[in-house]
Amino acid sequence: MAQKFQLPEGVKSQKVNFQLINNLIIIPIEINDAKLNFILDSGVSKPILFNLSDQDSIELKNVTEITINGLGAGEPIKALNSIGNSFQLKKIRNNNQQLFVVLDKDINFSTTLGIPIHGIIGFDLFREFVLDVNYSNRSIKFIDPKYYKHKSSSRIETLPLAIIDRKAYVEGEVSFDDEENVPVKLLVDTGSSDAVWLFQDLEKGINVPSKHYVDYLGKGLNGNIFGKRTKVRSVKLGNFLLKNAKAAFPDMFSFSSIKDLGDRNGTVGGEILRRFNIVFNYPGNKIHLRKNSNFKDPFRFNMSGLDLQHNGVRYIAERITDSRGVVKNDNKSFGNVQILMENRTRLSLVPEIIVSGIRAGSPAEEAGLREGDIILAVDGKRIHKYKLQEVLNLINEKEGKKVRVLIERYNKDLTFSFTLKDVFKQKP
Secondary structure, X not given: OOOOOEOOOOOOEEEEEOEEEOOEEEEEEEEOOEEEEEEEOOOOOXXXXXXXXXXXXXXXXXXXXXXXXXXXXXXXXXXXXXXXXXXXXXXXXXXXXXXXXXXXXXXXXXXXXXXXXXXXXXXXXXXXXXXXXXXXXXXEEEEOHHXXXXXXXXXXXXXXXXXXXXXXXXXXXXXXXOOOOEEEEEEEOOOOOOOEEXXXXXXXXXXXXOOOEEEEEEEEOOEEEEEEXXXXXXXXXXXXXXXXXXXXXXXXXXXXXXXXXXXXXXXXXXXXXXXXXXXXXXXXXXXXXEEOOOOOOOOOOOOOOEXXXXXXXXXXXXXXXXXXXXXXXXXXXXXXXXXXXXXXXXXXXXXXXXEEEEOOOOHHHHHOOOOOOEEEEEOOEEHHHOOHXXXXXXXXXXXXXXXXXXXXXXXXXXXXXXXXXXXXXXXX
């Protein structure tokens, strides 16, 4: 039986709501009746499962051991290959789906996104449907291609989409400083939270701008990815121009497992894609872009120098005035039980957020913060009441703002202050 996602006979489309976290699309998928969260990743060929520790059980069909490659500086990783699995996304089903299962416990995107993430899925959905992705209201309509009709509008830009080796590419332009626009071919990657990654090519005029800094860019299946973070004067897709765009030049060693990058010049990711409502029409080899309310959002940089992630859970004690004994919290992502003590103190199990990385020479490092510090409060606000991405926004709000951070280090509470600095701001 062929692998194929499909809707029931006569059903033209299926609407699915998604969560948008750190520019990534998170959708719910049932695999062999287990309810899981997946990143919709147009850069991935086959579904990959990882981080199943919070699941009581999931049945996998016809399993063999394999080795797979991905981005990152590490070695190829061991995985399981499983065929004949049942996938369901509302009314969309595939009863004979192949998937890979990564066995490395360090491959875990839940800690950096703040909710359980169990895997990534991409091409097998994109090839069967026209995906109308509305980043504004966070919904996707999966449309049977034979029922799809494009509605022309002067506000919609239609671009050719090249599908090569199960990945999609779009043509664009990038300008550096005062130079002319440089044509680029970019992988369309909804699984990248960044704006645009570029591969240095001096002959073509793609070079790292003089103002940049070395930074952690993200995590791939084969390990961490580092590179140079910078900004470019503009990125152009069709007639849409995004000025002062965030960009990065990844260390090419991270791509060593990819045998052939072809004529690709980089990647366009979620930080740019979310500024549009997009119709991905793989069957028709087209992409339709319409700018949305996010289009004029400034590109945000990490001005503090801190990277944060979840690190399990911890108990906190709070004085309360209600009379309930045990309270259930609606947020079931990490720990949800609160206990009322006799002295009117409530013990709550909340996510613990730690400093997972710190940029050399950044304001936070110069202030004395260290990797492994537990974040307790930002500017007097206890951070357990905020989602991880909200905490990151608090410590990177605007250039020139003074931030005060309360942390725990070796069972001692310490306070540090630093001023956010735009590393690309022109000095007077």
